[in-house]
Amino acid sequence: MADAGVDAIEVAEHAGNSVEVLLSRYAKCLDGRQEVASSPIKDLLR
Numbered sequence: 001m002a003d004a005g006v007d008a009i010e011v012a013e014h015a016g017n018s019v020e021v022l023l024s025r026y027a028k029c030l031d032g033r034q035e036v037a038s039s040p041i042k043d044l045l046r
Contacts, residue, residue, distance in 0.1 A: 012022040 008019050009020060012019045015022060017025075
């Protein structure tokens, strides 16, 4: 879900975990998302 662009808080809630647990256990699933997340920010700053 997080890899599909869903907020980490929502994913954690659905999984029955805290965001901390979600990100520590499933961080490998989120690898490479930094560029995707940064793209809209870079566009706004141009």
